[in-house]
Amino acid sequence: MSSKGNYAKQLEQLIDDFKVRGEHPRILLHACCAPCSSYCLEYLREYFDITLFYYNPNITMADEYHKRVAEAERLIGEYNRQVEEQDFEGMNSDENARMIELLEGIYNPSDYINAIKGLESCPEGGERCTKCFELRLEESARIAKEKGYDYFTTTLTISPMKDADRLNLIGQKMGEKYGVKFLPSDFKKKNGYKRSIELSHKFGLYRQDFCGCAFSKAEREKQKQEKQLEEQLKQN
Numbered sequence: 164m165s166s167k168g169n170y171a172k173q174l175e176q177l178i179d180d181f182k183v184r185g186e187h188p189r190i191l192l193h194a195c196c197a198p199c200s201s202y203c204l205e206y207l208r209e210y211f212d213i214t215l216f217y218y219n220p221n222i223t224m225a226d227e228y229h230k231r232v233a234e235a236e237r238l239i240g241e242y243n244r245q246v247e248e249q250d251f252e253g254m255n256s257d258e259n260a261r262m263i264e265l266l267e268g269i270y271n272p273s274d275y276i277n278a279i280k281g282l283e284s285c286p287e288g289g290e291r292c293t294k295c296f297e298l299r300l301e302e303s304a305r306i307a308k309e310k311g312y313d314y315f316t317t318t319l320t321i322s323p324m325k326d327a328d329r330l331n332l333i334g335q336k337m338g339e340k341y342g343v344k345f346l347p348s349d350f351k352k353k354n355g356y357k358r359s360i361e362l363s364h365k366f367g368l369y370r371q372d373f374c375g376c377a378f379s380k381a382e383r384e385k386q387k388q389e390k391q392l393e394e395q396l397k398q399n
């Protein structure tokens with residue numbers, strides 16, 4: 164397994180190499196939600212043939228899960244319309260942008276519940292998240308290999324809340340296990356996170372305020388209540 168590194172720089176270097184060789188590798192891009200996908204797709208679609216892989220059994224609330232898949236599908240529709248009409252108004256894209264496909268993984272929340280057993284009360288960012296990353300990246304690697312993709316990676320590195328080193332190391336490990344290349348990334352760099360917020364506004368995307376699992380939702384609710392209480396106390 165490779166050690167920690169500047170993953171954004173490594174990705175830039177790989178893209179430069181593809182450009183020189185005139186290659187457009189096929190990539191399976193694991194995605195957690197439409198807002199995080201917005202920048203990653205804008206950035207990558209000129210250099211790769213992308214299939215967005217929606218695999219998130221960690222979102223155990225079915226209505227939340229389906230809402231996020233629908234938004235990912237709607238975003239891809241918007242991006243593909245731009246390519247068809249060659250209309251890239253307000254986008255950092257040009258005529259080299261390529262069409263994007265969507266692939267939905269198996270939605271079985273018990274896969275997540277089993278993977279994180281015993282770690283339910285870990286705070287966000289802890290060991291529960293490591294298991295959650297492993298589950299989603301392992302399935303991404305497995306599908307990428309099975310379907311003959313050149314690379315796989317994940318949009319998760321765009322989040323300032325998530326550890327890019329941990330994600331890249333897990334991605335590399337799963338790539339080695341299944342014999343498919345993991346594309347290094349740290350999408351939050353180069354103002355990627357900021358751009359994802361701009362694009363979310365542009366397309367009116369649903370932006371949830373919690374990561375995905377019921378535990379992260381409860382944590383966020385608790386934080387909001389504490390903040391509310393603090394503000395009330397300040398006013399009194």
Ligand code: SF4
Nearest residue numbers: 292295374375376379
């Ligand atoms: S907080 Fe996010 S990354 Fe961590 S376990 Fe929950 S859904 Fe997975």
